Amino acid sequence: MSLLLVGLLWLGVTPLMAQSQLWILDGNSGQPVSDVFVKGNGVIQTTDSTGKVVINASQKVRVYLSHVSYSPQYYFVAPQAVDTVYLSPKEVALTEVVVQGFEMERPLVEQSAAVAHLSGHELSRFKETSMVDAFNTVPGVRMEERAPNSYRISIRGSSLRSPFGVRNVKIYWNDIPYTAPDGTTALNLLDLSNISDVDIIKGPAGSMYGAGNGGVVRLNNDLSSFKNGIATAEYMVGAFGLSKYRLALQQPLKSGNIAASYVRQKSDGFREQSASEREVFQWSGSWDLQDDNHLNFNLLYTDLYYELPGALTAEQVAEDRTQARPGSEELNASIRQKALFAGVSYDYSLGQHWEATTSGYVNTSDFDDPFNTDYKKETQFGYGGRTSFSFNHKLGRHMHLEWVSGGEYQYSKTSADNFGNVGGEPDTLRFSDDLFVKQYFLFTQAELQFPKDFFLTIGLSQNHLNYDINRKADMATGNAYDRERNFDPVWVPRVALLKKIGASQALRAAVSYGFSPPTIDEVRTNEGSINLNLDAERGTNYEIGYRGTWWHERLNTDLTFFYFLLDETITTYTSPQGVTLFRNAGKTDQKGVEIAINYDVIRKPSDIINLVRLAHSYTGHFFKFKDYLQEEDDFSGNDLTGVAPITWVNTLAVESSLGIYLNVTHQFTDEIPLNDANTVYQDSYHLLSGRVGWRKAFSNQWNLEIFAGVDNVLDQEYSRGNDLNPYGQRYYQPAPGVNGYGGIKLAFTY
Known part of the structure; x- marks a missing residue:
């Protein structure tokens, strides 16, 4: 009888011992991500408000993690593991998008200027041979390509001054001045893969960035x-x-x-x-x-x-x-x-x-x-x-x-x-x-x-x-x-x-x-x-x-x-x-x-x-x-x-x-x-x-x-x-x- 009781207790405890825990966090902010879709080991679950999900795994299993606002990924979960997984954000709301407008990083909703943000996800939704199509989804911005690799940008204005090249707009690449001191920009020297995301300030921004009525x-x-x-x-x-x-x-x-x-x-x-x-x-x-x-x-x-x-x-x-x-x-x-x-x-x-x-x-x-x-x-x-x-x-x-x-x-x-x-x-x-x-x-x-x-x-x-x-x-x-x-x-x-x-x-x-x-x-x-x-x-x-x-x-x-x-x-x-x-x-x-x-x-x-x-x-x-x-x-x-x-x-x-x-x-x-x-x-x-x-x-x-x-x-x-x-x-x-x-x-x- 004692052996039978031990056996029953062991069968009851084993599932508990095989439970694994995952905490799913935002890859940028480190905050918990709720409602992440977790599929694997024959079940479908979602994370709770703390970003936590419990998985019964008697052996190493692979789970699929997906969320509408994050890039999906696979993850291997070992028995009794307590792991933290970071998801890479796709696009988020205005309260979460942090941009650097006038030299100050703030959520987009707190920017006191007409600032637009293009994420990497938005940049790659087109052919990926140039920035033209993605830029043209932004209100107030018109980008042209009269010949292949011959670009000009107009922000809130005419392209009158741009028979060729980019004029009247100041451009920075990785916080470094990229526009030449005379006001021209060789934007065609960059490939789209050299850019992960874009912030656009529309209108005069000379109080912080110098010449250029169009913007930054x-x-x-x-x-x-x-x-x-x-x-x-x-x-x-x-x-x-x-x-x-x-x-x-x-x-x-x-x-x-x-x-x-x-x-x-x-x-x-x-x-x-x-x-x-x-x-x-x-x-x-x-x-x-x-x-x-x-x-x-x-x-x-x-x-x-x-x-x-x-x-x-x-x-x-x-x-x-x-x-x-x-x-x-x-x-x-x-x-x-x-x-x-x-x-x-x-x-x-x-x-x-x-x-x-x-x-x-x-x-x-x-x-x-x-x-x-x-x-x-x-x-x-x-x-x-x-x-x-x-x-x-x-x-x-x-x-x-x-x-x-x-x-x-x-x-x-x-x-x-x-x-x-x-x-x-x-x-x-x-x-x-x-x-x-x-x-x-x-x-x-x-x-x-x-x-x-x-x-x-x-x-x-x-x-x-x-x-x-x-x-x-x-x-x-x-x-x-x-x-x-x-x-x-x-x-x-x-x-x-x-x-x-x-x-x-x-x-x-x-x-x-x-x-x-x-x-x-x-x-x-x-x-x-x-x-x-x-x-x-x-x-x-x-x-x-x-x-x-x-x-x-x-x-x-x-x-x-x-x-x-x-x-x-x-x-x-x-x-x-x-x-x-x-x-x-x-x-x-x-x-x-x-x-x-x-x-x-x-x-x-x-x-x-x-x-x-x-x-x-x-x-x-x-x-x-x-x-x-x-x-x-x-x-x-x-x-x-x-x-x-x-x-x-x-x-x-x-x-x-x-x-x-x-x-x-x-x-x-x-x-x-x-x-x-x-x-x-x-x-x-x-x-x-x-x-x-x-x-x-x-x-x-x-x-x-x-x-x-x-x-x-x-x-x-x-x-x-x-x-x-x-x-x-x-x-x-x-x-x-x-x-x-x-x-x-x-x-x-x-």
């Missing part, structure tokens, strides 16, 4: 999210000879991480003379040092080549949309650029209430540009850095002060030679310059948190800019000379007030001043003229907005109204030789509304279809010329060139516990005026695209993704970017019709 784009490449070694291989193919592959390695260290990646992307192009090829190598490191100090290092090398098909007239588009501008092929219109960028940033503590961040970079670039009108060669060297000191202290029981001050300095020297172009080769030298640019600014900002959740922000900067153009040779005049301009120092203030309503809603209002001086390419043109009389654009922006999260954090809303008065607007015109020139054009009156809404129709981790998310963005930019006279022409009251009055974007995301996902995007763009006289418009158009894929974790080491997609499903005839005020009526840069792509990603965790 912060490109981040976070290395802190992986805790194991990961080797990745990716391959993609698509229409028009597209191919792209990527090899990457991420290795955790005792006190940090290192990562290296190589990307090669190639395409024959949709049009004649539109082939492209880009190779990008990145090496990054991140180290945690003593006393809460942190060091980041990034090295980027890019070898870029892309052909320039040129713009067409309406008649040429009707005849053959794939043709290049006459002469482009014979003269090999193209760009070849090799560039090296190395930057470091250091975060360090200076005591109980003080912290500081210092970053610096050096870069070199070789640039060849045979074009229809000339052949340009440039060699550039530059360096710069930024430092800021922040003070964080509680003032009594109900007030809090956060104060940040610092400065930024940048310098570049460019040797620029312009030749004639004979058969795509440089011919006789026309003129040769050494171009020196120096810009620096000092800034300070204080944010006070008052009782009843009022936040007051006051910021101010003083900005300096100097151009020195040393013309060494000029074949037209036979003279050598030096031209210099010191722009008057500019004081740039900003004042903002925010009132939180509960934990998940806020109202905000802001007044900010902005300025944007001409770039060196606008002062010194390809036909040899130097226009140092070109003045900086200056303007004042008035803004009110609302952010809120509703319906158990399933509905997010963001609404902004702004009124921007811009003076000395810089516009383009084209000489009879086809050279783009610039001039100040009086004032513009810019009124706008921007709305972003996203909500989860279905969010049930335990169901097969565990997520259905809809998102909508609306941009209403009602911009007019004001007091714009050019000789005998009066364009006052006309629509601002290059701006679509209305843009509407709708997205659908569907995910399932089987690993299958679907992304669908619809974009409507209103008609766009293509000249100042408003006599030529690009017709409105609808773009529809979709991507479907399957993700599978075969163990706790192997992850596989297979995907395919279609762009421009409706086969719309449109331009992905137009030429504005061109000579010879060459307005249009036709984009591809319906086209597809597909690829595979394989990652091994060790």
